[in-house]
Amino acid sequence: MKIQDQDWQYGAVLHQIVMHPVFTTINKITEKAGLYLINEETKLLIKCSGDDGPEWTFSFTPEDVEIATGMNGAVALNCGSQSICLLHPTELAAVLDEKATKSQQVRVRFGNNESMRVTGPLGMLGHTIAHNAFPGELLGRVPPKQEPHAWPELGRLSFYQAPPELVFESSHRLLDLASHLGWSIKGDEPITVYMGVSSISHKWPEWNEERLRKIEGLIKDDFAEDGYKVQVQRHTPAVDPHTKKKNRPCSDEFVWKLTIKE
Structure with missing residues (x-):
């Protein structure tokens, strides 16, 4: 050609x-x-x-x-x-x-x-x-003040009704969970969503307790800012059944079960 x-x-x-x-x-x-x-x-x-x-x-x-x-x-x-x-x-x-x-x-x-x-x-x-x-703003670079509130670099957020039934996924580092998920809450009935997070960034090498709590804190803060209550439970087993290792690589998706209500 x-x-x-x-x-x-x-x-x-x-x-x-x-x-x-x-x-x-x-x-x-x-x-x-x-x-x-x-x-x-x-x-x-x-x-x-x-x-x-x-x-x-x-x-x-x-x-x-x-x-x-x-x-x-x-x-x-x-x-x-x-x-x-x-x-x-x-x-x-x-x-x-x-x-x-x-x-x-x-x-x-x-x-x-x-x-x-x-x-x-x-x-x-x-x-x-x-x-x-260009190209940083196109590819998800966030301002320094927003970095503490951003999802992992080179990351992917996946949302399921129940794994593996994928609803949608995104790599947007400032994705607003409440605006994407909260609209489906009606009355006093809570909804259940499964959220998976993965990252291939060198800054996120493995899922240790610090990084797991970091994600859980971001989830709770996101919903709290919009007036929602969320219960966050770890769905992925603490120990990888294949490797028997506790800290999985962050390139492997870690899944949480979210129960959300007003």
Whole structure:
């Protein structure tokens, strides 16, 4: 297969994702040019500009706008391979007219030692975009103040009616449990959900008592903030029946039984 210009332009963006420590997978999910699925759940639309700078122009069709402002993910604007501007759906909605029937343009501008300024038909975005926002913010990097409340790096949260009946899973480090599970609570009747956690991060080598209590504390705090009561019970046996070892590797899923009520 011949290499096309867009392969080089998309490749510059995808290479930075691949080199990031929390990357796991990239998949092409439709025939839409530049649209990818990162880490099995985050959509990324890549747009490229060959301008020389200090301003780069990107064209958005009505289809682009509908995809970019409505998806769980972000848009990466490749500014002539000099930098990549990461925009989330709410940021795009602030500069693009979602009801427009014709193509619109977004402009990114920056000079030496300057953050990126973004402008569209609705005006200038109210804040600048840091050059180092990509790819960390796309892949789950959280602000230092929120790190104590975040789920493990390179982690996966899985939710079951009863294992192995999977309901949904996520790798979002700031996933709000109450908003995803609390809606199904009706009246005084509690619900039971099984929650599995795993991580391939070097910071989470094994499930010792400290790490188990860390997860249990995050679960209780999450529900308490939204006014729910939760009983947390360990479902996974304390000792691995195969290896006879007590501290399982965190790459193996540890499951808790959650009983949740208002």
